[in-house]
Each structure stands twice: as structure tokens, then as C-alpha cells.
Amino acid sequence: MDFSPSDKTREYASRLQAFMDKEILPAESIYHRQRHELAQAGQPHGRPAVIEELKVKAKALGLWNLFLPHYGHGLSVSDYATLAEITGWSPEIAPEVINCAAPDTGNMELLDMFGSAEQKSQWLEPLLEGRIRSGFAMTEPDVASSDARNIKTSMIKDGDHYIINGTKWWTTGALDSRCEILIVMGKSDPDADDHRQQSMILVPINTPGVKVIRNLTVFGYVDQHGHAEITFTDVRVPASNLLGAQGEGFALAQARLGPGRIHHCMRAIGMAERALSLMIQRSLVRSPFGKELAQQGVVQQWIAQGRIDIEQARLLVLKAAWMIDTVGAKAARKEIAAIKVAVPAMAERIIDNAIQSFGGAGVSQDTPLAAMYAGIRTLRIVDGPDEVHLRDIARLEIKPYLS
Secondary structure, three states, rough: OOOOOOHHHHHHHHHHHHHEEEEEEEEHHHHHHHHHHHHHHOOOOOOOOOHHHHHHHHHOOOOOOOOOOHHHHHHOOOHHHHHHHHOOOOOOHHHHOOOOHHHHHHHHHHHHOOHHHHHHHHHHHHHHHOOOOOEEEOOOOOOOOOOOOOOOOEEEOOOOEEEEEEEEEEEEEOOOOOOOEEEEEOOOOOOOHHHEEEEEEEOOOOEEEEEEEOOOEEEOEOOOOOOOEEEEEEEEEEEHHHOOOOOOOOHHHHHHHHHHHEEEEEEEHHHHHHHHHHHHHHHOOOHHHOHHHHOHHHHHHHHHHHHHHHHHHHHHHHHHHHHHHHHHOOHHHHHHHHHHHHHHHHHHHHHHHHHHHHHHHHHHOOOHHHHHHHHHHHHHOOOOHHHHHHHHHHHHHHHHHOO
16 A cells, blocks of 8 residues: 555646746735625626636646546556645635536546536536536435435436426535536335335436526535525426436445545545644744743644644545545445545644634735635535444444444
């Protein structure tokens, strides 16, 4: 098990880091100013111009679609993990600028793995080019969506069409004007085995009967792409829009989450690294009670423990990525569940300590820490809450003792 970056990874990482330092990090203030101006003009989900400018530069540098190995780059999951961590230093901007932002990444992976030639031509190609965006509609407000078998949205076959009725929420990206396609998970056969009742289907967002009801905020923050609540009322789409085969929805959902959790977790490690850096910088310029914060025992403990926690978390994620590359996501199920619990909790602690070191500034808009905290706390729910993953790990640990 060798976690040394390949020569290709080092080359991409060097190029990406230079792009982050020269273009992305300096653009953060411009991005936030443009978002404020758009919100003042009544467009809270409007597209800041700086994003499109940076996308052009990223494409020219070959920093584009790095997460999909067979689209020109040949980067493995382990290779991309290193790059995802770098983008975590600017999570609102960097992933989108290099076309590696959720939910599009997971949706592109689904289309790549299970889409028909027609579906790939119509939807995957423009997503790969960054011309459109997409949403993933699985979570529902009225059921415990941590168990995907609970979903109630109906998807009834009617001749050569499916008719969809139900309500979804937390459909990230659906309020962005560029969002053109939704992958919707519904119950297509209520009488089948629990894991065969669900299917996924492609629904253009402008289909009659699709209605975006509202945006959901995260700790009061308004996401530029939005987290939508959407109703589907007698929505009719061709059966050819089915992704994979009927009854494969649950399996497709599981396939979507493996590499995606590597992406999320490595970006979270990048966020933790930036928070730790900010904490150290702050501790060297503040001297309460006649002594620098950096000389205070409690702050030194935060810094030291933060470094230990980041290194441990990174090794666990790299192991999970290595297993996905070598034995597949199914065999890495325990490790994938473990990183989904360990990494957000680690990053949350470090960001929280960094906020404490900044005092009032830490919870204001004058640092990125408050927004980072809101995002990382939410990650403990996204893609399944901690408790679900802990249950899965426990079951896998207990299983050998029962045989």
C-alpha cells in the first residue's frame, strides 16, 4: 500500500495549486461581492461572472473533469483525492471552476456508467463541457430518507412513459438557471423486494408538472445553486429516460456514493487545513493577557491535535481510495463508511477551534470560517447521517463472529 503521489498526480497538483494561489483564492472576495450584488438585484441564485471567467482559464490549463479517469486525464480515485483536497481550500469556487462540483460529479458518473448512448449525448456531454448543471432528487421531506427504501414518490409505468408524483427536497443545484436535468429516484414497483422497488429516471426540469417550490437555507446561508424543494405532479416522461433498468434505483444510488465520498472527504480535509492555517496565523498576532495566543497552552493543544487529526483522517481516506481503485467500492464499503463519519467530525472540531481563536471575527463574514462550519456540519448529514454509517460499520465488524 503506497500512498506516494504518482508523477502525474504531482504534476496536476502543482498546476492546480498554482491556479488556486494565483486565480481562485484572490477571486473569493470578487465572488462574494458579485453574489451580494445579485442578491440585492433579486437574483440570490444568479451566476457570478467571475466563475465563468475562471472556468475558461481552468479549461485552458487542462484542469477540467479531473474526477472521471477515462475522459482524458487517466487519474485514479487515489490520484484525484489529492487534487480534491487542494480544492477544499475554496469549496464554494474551486470545485465548480474545474467542473468537479457536486451534484454534477455524481450525476455524470451515473450517466457514464449506466446511461444509454442517447442519454450520454443529450445530457452527459453538455455536463462534461460545463454548459449545463443538474440536480439529484432523492431525499423527501415526509420520510426518513437516510433509508432510501422509504421514498414515496411514485413512478408508474404507463405505456411507453412513466408518470411521476411526489415531493423532493434538498435537490442541490435546482435553483441555478443552468440546471436543465434532474435524476429522480422513485418507487416503480411497490410489490417488489425492498431493494428492487426503486428506479431512477431523467426528468428535464422544464417538464410540465415539475415545480420548484422554494430554496432551503443551510444555517441561514443561501447556496448560489440552491437546495430546492420540488413537487412532481403527474409528470410524464418517456420510458427511454429510465437510467439503467427498472428496479435498479437502489443499486445505482449506492454506486453513486463510493467515489463521491472520497471527493467530499478530501475537500473537507482541505477545509480543515485552511482552518488550521488561519488559526495559527491568528494566534501569532493576538496577545491577550500579555502573551501571544500561540504561546497559550490550550491553543498549542488545538494546533497540535489538529495536525494529528488531519494526518490520521487523510491516511484513512487514501486507504479507502486505494481500495476503490484495487478491489472496488463494494469491497471498500466499511472504509467508505468510516471516512464519512471520521472526516467531517475532525474538520468540524478544527474549524470550531479556529472560530474560537478568532473570537467575534470567527462567526462573522470577515473570515471564511463561519460558512465553512455550516458546510462541514451539514456534511455529517449529507449522503447519510453519521449514525447510519456507524450502524453499517458495526454490522460489518460483528458479522464474522456470527458465522
